Amino acid sequence: MRLSIAPSLLEIQNLRFAYPDQPALADRWSAAIGEGVTLLYGDTGSGKSTLLRVLAGQQPASAGQLRAAGVALDAEPAAYRRQVFFCEPASEAFDALSVQACTALLGEGDAGFDNAEWQRLVEAFSLVPHLEKQMFMLSTGSRRKVGLAAALASGRPVVLLDDPVGALDARSIHGLWQAIERRVAQPGRAVVVASSERVTEVPLAACIELPLG
Template identity: 85%
Template sequence: MSLSMTSSVSLQVRDLHFSYPDQPALADGWSASIGEGVTLLYGDTGSGKSTLLRVLAGMQQASAGQLHAAGVALDAEPEAYRRQVFFCEPASEAFDQLSVRACTDLLGAGDAGFDPAEWQRLVEAFSLAPHLEKQMFMLSTGSRRKVGLAAALASGRPVVLLDDPVGALDARSIHGLWRAIERRIAQPGRAVVVASSERITEVPLAACIELPLG
């Protein structure tokens, strides 16, 4: 694991332990300070990147360790912690019966800093405008992912976790994705963690975390 430190810490990980039964530990005493800018979570397919994102999002419980997002501790204030972190699982079926607009409203619930202008910019970049009133189950895999990405990158939450964000996207949308990430990290106090099995060259990296951890 390699990690370069940044000046402003958005996500603090202390002595994190996580493993599935009868499996090697995904994280074994892992500590890190993730700051502003883009952090690459790098590992082969099946190495546990998606699981680690769920743990960092407070959606899956680690066996030990502490997580703080924007200074809020997960164990002490779980709901407040989750309001500091945006994560939408790309393959989730939880929003299937909702329209794209309703799904976006739900994903942005409680997000006082949600930026409607940035969301609209991403709707255009991702060619989502014709689909806004459609139910999510009617969309292609790529379009479903775009809905989550648009909500994530318009979010006012200080930490955004993206799981293989370029997966199933067309070239135009991939270009729009990286430009949106650039706009986001230009704002102070914004951290983006990108989980990928490919190295990232499209935007400058603040740090790289390589699996396995510990």
């Protein structure tokens, strides 16, 4: 495991997570994730999605501490979650909302949300004809694009992406990596990409491989 030497935006200390009667996904794992792109690499079913939910503060760890942009999850959970963007790709929570309403909800409380970047991504992802549609009406790929556009336009320091290229067309994949590069070119921005494929499209600041310990 190679860790970034950039200033730490996501600090992980002695993290442990395990489902009952299952081997631990992380056992006393510590890391400091800095600016740039960090690849969270593991086979399908290795627990990458679960670990992202833990890092997002959406699923409790068995032990350990998390700190995002200097904010500790255990001390200030709401403030911690405002430092981290994570949208579950398969979530049905937004089904009844239009694309625009879903985006507004995902960007709630995000004072640094970049509307110009969001519009650029909407066009790159061919979402313009779908903005008034309810989320349940969209294909799997288009639903993912809505979350990705909100994520990469977010002003939050840490963005967690779960298999971001899944179900995307080639044009959208190209636009995705371009947007990630634009994002991490800005100071104080970290993107964690969970994938079962090696990432070669953008330079990596770090690669973390599962299992963790």
